Amino acid sequence: MMGTSEDQSARFVNSAAWSNGHHGSETESFGYQVREFVKGVMEMSVEFAKGCRDIVRQSLGKEDSFMRKNLGKLKGPCEKVCGKLRFFNEYLPEDKDPLHAWSVICFVLVLAFAVLSVNTEGENSIPLEKKLSIHPLSADRILLPDGRYIAYREEGVAADRARYSIIVPHNFLSSRLAGIPGLKASLLEEFGIRLLTYDLPGFGESDPHPSRNLESSALDMSFFASSVGVNDKFWVLGYSSGGLHAWAALKYIPDRLAGAAMFAPMVNPYDSMMTKGEMYGIWEKWTRKRKFMYFLARRFPRSLVYFYRQTFLSGKHGKIDKWLSLSLGKRDRALIEDPIYEEFWQRDVEESVRQGNAKPFLEEAVLLVSNWGFRLADLKLQKKQQGKGIVSLLKSFLSRGQDEYTGFLGPIHIWQVVGISFH
Numbered sequence: 001m002m003g004t005s006e007d008q009s010a011r012f013v014n015s016a017a018w019s020n021g022h023h024g025s026e027t028e029s030f031g032y033q034v035r036e037f038v039k040g041v042m043e044m045s046v047e048f049a050k051g052c053r054d055i056v057r058q059s060l061g062k063e064d065s066f067m068r069k070n071l072g073k074l075k076g077p078c079e080k081v082c083g084k085l086r087f088f089n090e091y092l093p094e095d096k097d098p099l100h101a102w103s104v105i106c107f108v109l110v111l112a113f114a115v116l117s118v119n120t121e122g123e124n125s126i127p128l129e130k131k132l133s134i135h136p137l138s139a140d141r142i143l144l145p146d147g148r149y150i151a152y153r154e155e156g157v158a159a160d161r162a163r164y165s166i167i168v169p170h171n172f173l174s175s176r177l178a179g180i181p182g183l184k185a186s187l188l189e190e191f192g193i194r195l196l197t198y199d200l201p202g203f204g205e206s207d208p209h210p211s212r213n214l215e216s217s218a219l220d221m222s223f224f225a226s227s228v229g230v231n232d233k234f235w236v237l238g239y240s241s242g243g244l245h246a247w248a249a250l251k252y253i254p255d256r257l258a259g260a261a262m263f264a265p266m267v268n269p270y271d272s273m274m275t276k277g278e279m280y281g282i283w284e285k286w287t288r289k290r291k292f293m294y295f296l297a298r299r300f301p302r303s304l305v306y307f308y309r310q311t312f313l314s315g316k317h318g319k320i321d322k323w324l325s326l327s328l329g330k331r332d333r334a335l336i337e338d339p340i341y342e343e344f345w346q347r348d349v350e351e352s353v354r355q356g357n358a359k360p361f362l363e364e365a366v367l368l369v370s371n372w373g374f375r376l377a378d379l380k381l382q383k384k385q386q387g388k389g390i391v392s393l394l395k396s397f398l399s400r401g402q403d404e405y406t407g408f409l410g411p412i413h414i415w416q417v418v419g420i421s422f423h
Helices: 005-022 030-060 066-073 075-091 098-124 185-191 214-227 240-252 276-283 288-299 301-310 317-324 330-336 339-352 359-369 390-398
Strands: 140-143 149-156 164-169 193-198 234-239 257-263 412-415 419-422
Touching (some): 140 214, 164 240, 185 193, 240 359, 288 301, 317 339
Parallel strands (some): 164 234
Antiparallel strands (some): 412 419
16 A cells, blocks of 8 residues: 555665665765755655555445445535536636636635635734723712703812802713813812813713703703802803803803803804805815715714714724714814823713713704704894884883893803904
C-alpha cells in the first residue's frame, strides 16, 4: 500500500550510501542541509499521497465496498438535480467546456468566501463602539397635582437668598443635567441666581405625560416652580428646541414670568402666519436630512420611531454623533469633540434616553411642527386695537383715555445670529 519492497530497498541503499559518503562531514553548508531536508519532506509527502490513493481505491473501487453502496443511493437524486440545473449552461460562453467553466466558478466562489471570512476576522479585531451607560437614579423629584413626578436639579444660591430665579427647560436629546453649559457657580453666587432645570415628561427621571401639548408643558413649569418654593415671578430660559417651552410659558402662564431669554430658539417651520420670505429664511439654513425629518414629523410621525431606534436610542454613542450631524455646525461639532466637554455631553445624553422610550421624543418633534394655537407676534407687547361700535366707544370713554395693551408685559430677549431684544 505504501510502495513495493524493491522501491523501499533501493531507497534504503541510496540512503545508506549517502550516509557513508557524508557522515562526519563538518564542511557542509547550512543551505545544503535545508535543501536536502526539503527534498526529504517532499518525498514523504508523495508517498503519503500514494498511500491515500490506495486507500481510496480500496474503499471505492470495489462494488461491495461500504462507501460505494451508500454513495450509489445518491446517484439518482444527484442526476435529477444536475438535470434541472443544466439550463445554467446556456449562460456560459459557447466556446468553453461547461465542466471547466463550472470548476473555475466554484474555485472563485470558494476563494471569495475565504477572503470574506478573513475580512470578518479582521473586523472583529476593531475596538467595539462605545455604548451608553445607564446610571443609578439620583435626581430630586416633586409630585405634580396629576400624580406624576418631575425630576429636577438646582444650582446657585438657596431659595431664601435668591434675587432671581431662572427655570431652564432643556432641548431635544438633553436633560436636566444640561443646565447652562460653561456657566460658573461663582457667577450665580455673585448675582444671586437660583438656577432650576428639570426633565421634560418622559425624559431622564420624569414620568411621561399621557397627552402632552404646549399648554400642559407650561402648566408643568408653573406647578414645578411653586413646588420648589418659587413664589415670586421667575425667568424662563430656552435654548434651541427648548425655546418651544419658553414660548408656551409666555402664552399660557404670563403672570408667573418676570421675563424670558432665548438663544437660537426654534420656531414652527410650518407656521401659516409667516410670510414666504420668512419661511424660506428658516428652511434654507437646514440640511436636507433635517428638512426630511421635519417633513416626517408633520406627515408621517410614527415613521420617526424607526430612525430614533437606529440612532440615539440604539445605545451607541457613535450613532448619536451621526444624528447630531443633522443640525450641528462645524463649531458645535468641534465643541462636543473637545475632551473637556465630551464627557459632560455624553452624560447628559445618557440621562436623556434613560427610559429608552421613543414616545417623548416623538411628542417633542410633533409639537414643534403642529399648530401651536398662537402666533409669536401676539406675544409682543402692543397697543390693543379698539373695536368698532357703540360698546367699544363706551369702554373707551369709561377708561378715560387709558391705553390697553396685549402680549407679554415683561422683557423678552432673543439671541440669534445677531443679538435682538424687544420689549
